[in-house]
Amino acid sequence: MIITLTTDFGWSEYVGAMKGVILSIAPEARIVDITHSIRSYDIRHGAYVVGSVCRRFPEGSIHVVVVDPGVGTRRRGVVIEAGGHTYVGPDNGLFTFLKDVRRVIELQVEAASRTFHGRDVFAPVAAAIAKGRKPEEFGRVVEPQPVRLEIQEPRRRGRWIEGEVLCVDTFGNVITNIPEEMLDAEFGAELEVELSLRRVRVPFLESYGFAEPGRLLALIGSEGYLELAVNQGNAGSMLGVRGGERLRLCVVS
Amino acid sequence: MIITLTTDFGWSEYVGAMKGVILSIAPEARIVDITHSIRSYDIRHGAYVVGSVCRRFPEGSIHVVVVDPGVGTRRRGVVIEAGGHTYVGPDNGLFTFLKDVRRVIELQVEAASRTFHGRDVFAPVAAAIAKGRKPEEFGRVVEPQPVRLEIQEPRRRGRWIEGEVLCVDTFGNVITNIPEEMLDAEFGAELEVELSLRRVRVPFLESYGFAEPGRLLALIGSEGYLELAVNQGNAGSMLGVRGGERLRLCVVS
Amino acid sequence: MIITLTTDFGWSEYVGAMKGVILSIAPEARIVDITHSIRSYDIRHGAYVVGSVCRRFPEGSIHVVVVDPGVGTRRRGVVIEAGGHTYVGPDNGLFTFLKDVRRVIELQVEAASRTFHGRDVFAPVAAAIAKGRKPEEFGRVVEPQPVRLEIQEPRRRGRWIEGEVLCVDTFGNVITNIPEEMLDAEFGAELEVELSLRRVRVPFLESYGFAEPGRLLALIGSEGYLELAVNQGNAGSMLGVRGGERLRLCVVS
Numbered sequence: 001m002i003i004t005l006t007t008d009f010g011w012s013e014y015v016g017a018m019k020g021v022i023l024s025i026a027p028e029a030r031i032v033d034i035t036h037s038i039r040s041y042d043i044r045h046g047a048y049v050v051g052s053v054c055r056r057f058p059e060g061s062i063h064v065v066v067v068d069p070g071v072g073t074r075r076r077g078v079v080i081e082a083g084g085h086t087y088v089g090p091d092n093g094l095f096t097f098l099k100d101v102r103r104v105i106e107l108q109v110e111a112a113s114r115t116f117h118g119r120d121v122f123a124p125v126a127a128a129i130a131k132g133r134k135p136e137e138f139g140r141v142v143e144p145q146p147v148r149l150e151i152q153e154p155r156r157r158g159r160w161i162e163g164e165v166l167c168v169d170t171f172g173n174v175i176t177n178i179p180e181e182m183l184d185a186e187f188g189a190e191l192e193v194e195l196s197l198r199r200v201r202v203p204f205l206e207s208y209g210f211a212e213p214g215r216l217l218a219l220i221g222s223e224g225y226l227e228l229a230v231n232q233g234n235a236g237s238m239l240g241v242r243g244g245e246r247l248r249l250c251v252v253s
Numbered sequence: 254m255i256i257t258l259t260t261d262f263g264w265s266e267y268v269g270a271m272k273g274v275i276l277s278i279a280p281e282a283r284i285v286d287i288t289h290s291i292r293s294y295d296i297r298h299g300a301y302v303v304g305s306v307c308r309r310f311p312e313g314s315i316h317v318v319v320v321d322p323g324v325g326t327r328r329r330g331v332v333i334e335a336g337g338h339t340y341v342g343p344d345n346g347l348f349t350f351l352k353d354v355r356r357v358i359e360l361q362v363e364a365a366s367r368t369f370h371g372r373d374v375f376a377p378v379a380a381a382i383a384k385g386r387k388p389e390e391f392g393r394v395v396e397p398q399p400v401r402l403e404i405q406e407p408r409r410r411g412r413w414i415e416g417e418v419l420c421v422d423t424f425g426n427v428i429t430n431i432p433e434e435m436l437d438a439e440f441g442a443e444l445e446v447e448l449s450l451r452r453v454r455v456p457f458l459e460s461y462g463f464a465e466p467g468r469l470l471a472l473i474g475s476e477g478y479l480e481l482a483v484n485q486g487n488a489g490s491m492l493g494v495r496g497g498e499r500l501r502l503c504v505v506s
Numbered sequence: 507m508i509i510t511l512t513t514d515f516g517w518s519e520y521v522g523a524m525k526g527v528i529l530s531i532a533p534e535a536r537i538v539d540i541t542h543s544i545r546s547y548d549i550r551h552g553a554y555v556v557g558s559v560c561r562r563f564p565e566g567s568i569h570v571v572v573v574d575p576g577v578g579t580r581r582r583g584v585v586i587e588a589g590g591h592t593y594v595g596p597d598n599g600l601f602t603f604l605k606d607v608r609r610v611i612e613l614q615v616e617a618a619s620r621t622f623h624g625r626d627v628f629a630p631v632a633a634a635i636a637k638g639r640k641p642e643e644f645g646r647v648v649e650p651q652p653v654r655l656e657i658q659e660p661r662r663r664g665r666w667i668e669g670e671v672l673c674v675d676t677f678g679n680v681i682t683n684i685p686e687e688m689l690d691a692e693f694g695a696e697l698e699v700e701l702s703l704r705r706v707r708v709p710f711l712e713s714y715g716f717a718e719p720g721r722l723l724a725l726i727g728s729e730g731y732l733e734l735a736v737n738q739g740n741a742g743s744m745l746g747v748r749g750g751e752r753l754r755l756c757v758v759s
Contacts, residue, residue, distance in 0.1 A: 002529060004522070011264060011517060012423035013302040016257070016287030017475075020309030023255060023285070027311055031285065032529070032537065034522030041485055049519040056526030058533055069485065072460025114460040116475035170518035207578025207620045222523075222622035232547055232575065264517060265676035266555040269510070269540030270728075273562030276508060276538070280564055284538065294738055322738065325713025367713045369728035 001130040002061040003029045006049055007118065008038035009066070014116065018064070018123040025127035032057075037170050041069040043093045044243040047149060048167040048175065050087070051097025052223050059084035064118070064126045065094050072114040077107035077121055079135040080146055086135070088126045090117070095146040104146055107139040152246065154178045159250045166225065167243035172234030174241050178226040178249075185251045191218050193228065193249040195241055201252065202228065218249075254383040255314040256282045259302055260371065261291035262319070267369065271317070271376040278380035285310075290423050294322040296346045297402060297496040301420040301428065303340070304350025305476050312337035317371070317379045318347050325367040330360035330374055332388040333399055339388070341379045343370070348399040357399060360392040405499065407431045412503045419478065420496035425487030427494050431479040431502075438504045444471050446481065446502040448494055454505065455481065471502075507636040508567040509535045512555055513624065514544035515572070520622065524570070524629040531633035538563075543676050547575040549599045550749040553655060554673040554681065556593070557603025558729050565590035570624070570632045571600050578620040583613035583627055585641040586652055592641070594632045596623070601652040610652055613645040658752065660684045665756045672731070673749035678740030680747050684732040684755075691757045697724050699734065699755040701747055707758065708734065724755075 003022055009015050015036050022029055034053055038046045046067035054063045068075075068090045078091040082098040089095070091106075111120040125138050154163035154177055163178040185191065189204045203211065204218045211217040211231040216238065221227035226249075228235045235241070256275055262268050268289050275282055287306055291299045299320035307316045321328075321343045331344040335351040342348070344359075364373040378391050407416035407430050416431040438444065442457045456464065457471045464470040464484040469491065474480035479502075481488045488494070509528055515521050521542050528535055540559055544552045552573035560569045574581075574596045584597040588604040595601070597612075617626040631644050660669035660683050669684040691697065695710045709717065710724045717723040717737040722744065727733035732755075734741045741747070 002533075004526075006519075006522070010423060011288060011290050013259075013288045013290070013306055014423075016259070016285075016302070016306045017309055019285050019287070020257075020306060024309060024311050027255075032522075032525050033286070033539070034525070035517060035519045037517050037519070049522070053519055053522045053526060056523055056530060058530050070462045073462040113473075113475040113477075115472060119475065170516060170520075209576045209579040219621060220619075222520075222619040222625065224619075263676060264541060264543050266512075266541045266543070266559055267676075269512070269538075269555070269559045270562055272538050272540070273510075273559060277562060277564050286539070323715045326715040366726075366728040366730075368725060372728065 001026065001029050002032055002057060003126050003130055004032045004034045004054065004057060004061060004063045005036070006034040006038065006046065006063065007036045007066040008040045008042065008046065009036045009118070011036045014118065017119045021119055021123045022127040025124055026130040029127060029130045038067050041067065042167070042243065043067050044149060045167045045169070046094045047096040048169070050094055054085060054087070055083060057085070062086045062088065062126045062130055064122050065089035066118040066122055067094060068092070068117065071117050077109070077117060078146065079105040079107065079125065079129070079138065081135070086129060088122045091147050093147050093149040096148040096151070098146065101144045101146065103135070104142050104144050105135040105139045106142045109138055151177060154182060156182070160248045161250065162246070162248040165241055165243055165245045165247060168236035168241060172230070172236040173221065174228040174235045174239065175221055176226045176247060180220045180224050180226070183226055189251050190253045191249050192252045193218070193247060195239060195247050196245050198239060200239070254279065254282050255285055255310060256379050256383055257285045257287045257307065257310060257314060257316045258289070259287040259291065259299065259316065260289045260319040261293045261295065261299065262289045262371070264289045267371065270372045274372055274376045275380040278377055279383040282380060282383045291320050294320065295420070295496065296320050298420045298422070299347045300349040300402060301422070303347055307338060307340070308336060310338070315339045315341065315379045315383055317375050318342035319371040319375055320347060321345070321370065324370050330362070330370060331399065332358040332360065332378065332382070332391065334388070339382060341375045344400050346400050346402040349401040349404070351399065354397045354399065357395050357397045358388040358392045359395045362391050404430060407435060409435070413501045414503065415499070415501040418494055418496055418498045418500060421489035421494060425483070425489040426474065427481040427488045427492065428474055429479045429500060433473045433477050433479070436479055442504050443506045444502050445505045446471070446500060448492060448500050449498050451492060453492070507532065507535050508538055508563060509632050509636055510538045510540045510560065510563060510567060510569045511542070512540040512544065512552065512569065513542045513572040514546045514548065514552065515542045515624070517542045520624065523625045527625055527629045528633040531630055532636040535633060535636045544573050547573065548673070548749065549573050550655060551673045551675070552600045553602040554675070556600055560591060560593070561589060563591070568592045568594065568632045568636055570628050571595035572624040572628055573600060574598070574623065577623050583615070583623060584652065585611040585613065585631065585635070585644065587641070592635060594628045597653050599653050599655040602654040602657070604652065607650045607652065609641070610648050610650050611641040611645045612648045615644055657683060660688060662688070666754045667756065668752070668754040671747055671749055671751045671753060674742035674747060678736070678742040679727065680734040680741045680745065681727055681729070682732045682753060686726045686730050686732070689732055695757050696759045697755050698758045699724070699753060701745060701753050702751050704745060706745070
């Protein structure tokens, strides 16, 4: 049984503690680190990883996801069954992009600590499920509606396409929610992009390596969405952009 | 057989070299990264992780621990059997917090290099033990007394509790050796804390998220000890504190 | 079947995506992270890791190596069989130090994205090979000559030894291509080292811990080559050195 881990713990010792707990309960579990480099407390970044990476694992995988600035406060912990996978973590928006949510179980588990539910709640629940226990043994079934971040749907307005910055990834690539299909541009075209504080013109290219190192470009990222990037650099810092910001753009040539 | 790795190698290529060596000797070993983010050369930080994380793994696990500023100098390498687990690493204080030490074997192994005993001594010895070889084949049994860091026991003195900073963890949380039971305070109380260079007043709260982002708080950490932290920040840097420093505190309201 | 991963992805979410793809194709594969801390776009650093670390894994291992500044441009992807191991990645110099290259297959695989061949080409090809498929099903067999970086062979010239900086490792150790055998010096000797911009005198010592913290030293690194290092510090930054630079040195006392 595969149990994946996605956290903002920075590859620290606390990741190891979660692994120890899992293996003590389910010694045969195969633990796979997805990443522990989610930007600290950036639920939006975590949600993007859950939506784009977890589904690439085999059906039946269990995904423990912990980006949890509200640990110990009133946010609820959940187990979610969606698309043949099981997700365990705090219900704070991390599960925004899950499709086909079949069940949500609100966890009602006594935690040994108030500060580390990754180790004391989410890891042991995931391990117990891997051993064959049922999620509903750990809480009550509620409406299959996880908390979802508000995401503005992309739309056309005249020659402009309006959308938002889904998140800035670990490399600083600015990932928008504008799908490839909405953009009617050929490679080499120039785009005008308006962000909250800046307006830039960038070439629309096939891949990072088509721009000079250090130069801004637009491209279709590996998930099929428009992305602003700097070849061998960090577009998020260069542009001062954060996840959730609105943007609009049009093709100028 | 589980072999865990804990180092200050920073997730570098040298971790990969240890894994290659282990799998070449014991192809069925299950290697689990605990962390490679121990603060460089910080034996105290390593000792804290050994004491709090390794014991969470199943009995019978073998733990390779390498924080080894003295590699190639005279410090000895050891295998330690304690509490149903086996530990392999340099005997420089890393094993301070192990309880129930049953045996210590001083390693007498020819190393291929003078600079990388993690790869050339500790990893192969751990792998050989995983394959069923006996620790005493690699050295001689000595007194079951690993080198231990000097830790000042916490104590009451009038209205003050005196203790020390056990270590600053990867997040910058200042973990003391004052156990929950010694502190007679309710959530919301104010504590006065004296460090070597600073005196601060901090609220005693249930968890990080109960303080404003960026604000200092005191809480009971996940190991049951008093901890100074900054919600979404780094208390160690803010206070200029290091592992080993003395502190004292009292409840002021 | 062991599949190792070596990238410059920085332990980001994109590593997790590769793992998901591999396990979906080859659920029994044992994925081992070698490192994801290759200096960004530093093919030379990647080549050093391939040459020194991958060969330590058991024969039959499959190594996915992705340091790929040219992704989506014309560089070719390859599968290489060498020394009982299989390597998969871009043919841009990463495989410079492989010995006994038996076969090279140029990949001719349609990629789902132009930006992430690690996930869309190299990971699935490696997983398919782990499942028993033949490399030649994914491309055509070409001359067994991977692209190799130009490395100046070390040589003696009077009392000087000339060589080059093979790479600067993750710790900042300056690893040369001068083998232990060429250096006729005893521990404690002083070496004069000329780099492009600097000339320094350094003691030749047994290991890092024999120098004071913060002091430069020369030593024989764990691969058997002369290395410049700073005890508990970063020699690459201190000296302003990069991989590929020439250097020469002699024993002065």
